[in-house]
Amino acid sequence: MHPLLSLGVFWLLPLALTLGEDSPLDCIPRRTVLYNRDNAHLFHEEGVFNYSTMLLREDLGLLMLGAREAVYALDLNNVSKKLASVKWEVTDKQKTDCKNKGKDLETECKNYIRTLHKMDDNRMYVCGTNAFDPECDYMSYVDGILTLEKKIEDGKGKCPFDPFQRYASIVVDDSLYSATSMNFLGSEPVLMRNSDTSIRTEFKSSWLNEPNFVSMAQMPESEKSYQGDDDKVYLFFSETAVECDCYNKLVVSRVARVCKGDVGGLRTLQKKWTSFLKARMDCPVLESQLPYIIQDSYRWCDLQQPWKDCLFFAIFTPQSDTSGLSAVCVYRVSDISRVFAEGKYKSPVTVETSFVKWVMYSGEVPVPRPGACIDNAARKEGIKVSLDLPDRTLQFIKDKPLMDHVIQPIGEKPLLVRKGATFTCIIVNQAQAADGNKYHVMFVGTEEGTILKAVNYDGEMFIIEEVQLFKPPEPIKILKFSNVTGQLYAGSDYGAVQIPLATCGRSLSCMDCVLARDPYCGWDKVAGKCVALSDAQSELIQSVKDGNATLCPGADPVKPVNQIIWPGGNLKLHCPSPSNLANIMWQQDDRSLSFSPLILHQPDGLLILNASYSNAGRYRCVSVERSKVAEYTTTIAEYQVNVDPDAGKDGHRFGPQPQRGGPSVAGLQAVVGLLVVSILALLAWNFYKGHLPLPWECRNKNREQSQQSHEQGDLNATVTKGPALAEDKPLVSGADNGSRNNNHTDGEVGFSAAEGENAPEVSLPSLQFIDDESEI
Ligand SMILES: *[C@@H]1O[C@H](CO)[C@@H](O)[C@H](O)[C@H]1NC(C)=O
Ligand SMILES: *[C@@H]1O[C@H](CO)[C@@H](O)[C@H](O)[C@H]1NC(C)=O
Ligand SMILES: *[C@@H]1O[C@H](CO)[C@@H](O)[C@H](O)[C@H]1NC(C)=O
Ligand SMILES: *[C@@H]1O[C@H](CO)[C@@H](O)[C@H](O)[C@H]1NC(C)=O
Ligand SMILES: *[C@@H]1O[C@H](CO)[C@@H](O)[C@H](O)[C@H]1NC(C)=O
16 A cells, blocks of 8 residues: 555544444434426416415315415325416405504415315315415315405404414314414413304413414214214414413423314303313423423324324424424323323412422312313213313313423434424325335425425434425425325425325435335336335335345446546546435545545545546445445445546546536645644534434444444455444544644634533523422
8 A cells, every 4th residue: 555545544543433424413314316307296386475374175186275375286196287366366455454453465464265174065275375364265166166255254262363473273073173373463372262152271381381283183082982082173372371480481392282163161161172282292302401392293093093002203393492403292181181181280380479389280180170171970970061061170171281290202312303494394104115004104294395204123223314405595484285196295395296105216326225114115126126015016025124125136247437638637426326325435446546635535525636546446445334234335335436637638538527627726735624623613614513412213323333344445245244342543644743724623622622611501491390288
């Protein structure tokens, strides 16, 4: 080995390797799919924005899409196909009124469609913000025509006034349940049922305190209930905590629920819920002291199983720190239900004349239990409807709607945590893999217009891919799934798209197909393609839990590409990595290639600068990817590089991108310096992030182990069985050889360490709850 090359091994190779390794918090997607028109069918209409309300009409083969001042009926099989549409614009008078109230004419004084529901008579109920004066109407789709019936109803309490305010709604038994603000100022939040006997929440901060409504879901809890229980409607939201014993405002996540049969009380709680109970939901991310805030939830039920086995998948984001982490926590409906049915209540206690503390209530609880639905036991006592409930029970629930118990996610930790684009919404689908097991596949929308596809394999988080759906990046505002078409639908301010659950064809080799660990995809040996399990003609190769590609047939040898370069010239050898989890290695004449300031390893290939005769040879680019059971090496590209002193002279351009003549010494040094600095900055950042502790596992962990074999230059073997021993490498080994670039190294690493020490410590008021009245 050249002395120069061995030098490179000592200090640049560890750098390059560490670069490839990610801090465990960065559960990076295995594959990143950049924006491409073919990623999805897109629907967008010129001049129309805010496609954020969706209703699946599988019975009609339609996707109903609510946007600003318009509703569309799109073909469920191809959303690019608009079948019908109807405009719903605000009148000039409404516009003027809205403007006179101080609202913005171009944004707020428009009609944003916010509510779209199917009613029992097949019509649809649609509401819009209507220039801060919400209205609702019935809409029908007959003979390919979409019509608003112009039977305008007041939308107060059904739909927000403010288009930027969060809201939630659901239709159960033909009644609309809505969670929104009832007035122009947005200061009267309610959860209400709109029917002949409309009922709503109290205007009390102990009921709803500056809430942000997130989502609603119904649970058929009367099904086979031997207590004669009622169905429930659940509401997820966040609000300012009343129970927090702290100086600053603290926001917490909540789940509340009401009984479907609730008609309010007779005197106390007249036309108000008698069954409104709420509890705090926790999603513990790292040691964050401030609770994470719920942003979306998805009810997942197995239709063959009883409701108790349903799950709620919820997205959480931090409330104030800048960690950039988002999380998914999953809750059992039965856990939530049990807290409401059996848990202790919290009670306000006045201390020192005016200050109120919320503590666990340990006194006597009236019968029937406050907040409980009317059940067989109550009926036996002659209480047939909520109107019959005794005042004692009603007064109790009016004062104490908050449960003492905090609802914890399954496993008491998140299912997925990721640093990067903030999560916005979630959908979950169950896939049966070739191993016969069923897995929950999470599709998570982000602020940057991408969708992450992730599975938690026995506690190990694995992000199969991240696909860019919108360009420029637009936050994903809504996600829906149709089990009839098997497609996902996503909406953003710019448009709506439709994507399949899996695009197996993105994997071109068996190795890539198996290591992708996508439960929907497997390798068809006969067809030589990565195909969907549902389309399989024969038995497929798949190994979602382990990523065991042993059964994959050997790949065809790669044909070398000839490249010619002249002394002093530059050459780029391309090598796109199939996986973010793979390490790319280069060999020159079957020996491991060492990088140096003149041979640079870039994410998409190798850059040779100021070529000399020693650069001639056969180059091979291999990807080394470690799965749970083995390390797999695949040759991606091969190049035969020849050095020809005459090549540059005749003005010919050879190869894909060889540049004519070398740049000036100063220019070259600047380029090299810049590259090294940016690599080091990245490295420093990596280490900085690496300081954070991690309570769960991520696939990337295994990458440390795969590095060991890289220096051995033994890349001919396709499979290295068993985990190689990981050896602790110094941060920058052999970095003290005094070159200019090394000074940079020291500077950068020193800086990052300092940054680590000064990392913002979360020392804001922690949630201090007093557990018992006796503690006061
Ligand atoms: C509607 O879309 C426009 C254009 O992208 C965006 O600027 C605006 O914030 C959106 N309005 C709402 C209420 O989301
Ligand atoms: C979807 O509809 C669009 C617009 O009508 C059409 O151009 C496109 O070919 C359709 N795609 C498929 C796969 O049918
Ligand atoms: C789709 O889901 C609905 C309930 O959401 C269910 O009634 C229906 O049977 C499902 N259809 C298919 C094809 O799985
Ligand atoms: C990988 O799969 C092969 C073939 O199914 C099997 O023989 C081998 O034991 C598996 N390896 C591991 C580590 O599970
Ligand atoms: C390029 O290489 C030649 C010979 O190896 C050397 O004389 C020259 O200084 C090098 N140029 C740069 C910019 O490093």
